[in-house]
Amino acid sequence: DNTLLKKLKKVSSKDLFALAKTDTVARRIVRDDIGTLNAIGVANAINAYDPEIVIFGGIIAKSNPELILKPIEEKVDNYLINRKPKLAMSKWKFEGKLLGAASDFLQQERGTGIS
16 A cells, blocks of 8 residues: 555654545544544543543644544443543634633632642
8 A cells, every 4th residue: 555644754643634534544543543542541531530521622633523533432432431421522613722721810810729
């Protein structure tokens, strides 16, 4: 198989996800390999903290929900001890981190934040 992915020496995550839209090897790596690792990581957080919801954001996830969220949803049950919470993509485009930072700052200023 002479895919474009094999011709590249270094691949950024941005390039890999862009390539996964047209290249079958890159798509398999993202959906199967990275999807499994993401599912294990998400399951570990769920098992440790038992959240009601896990919200995904960031430019890669928001631009590629079918390559990020879907494989996690399909595989996370294999690694869960706790019940499966709702898995969702953030409704905020890319402002989530700024909102979180602003919220943390305000809580610190009011003395209600975690120190």
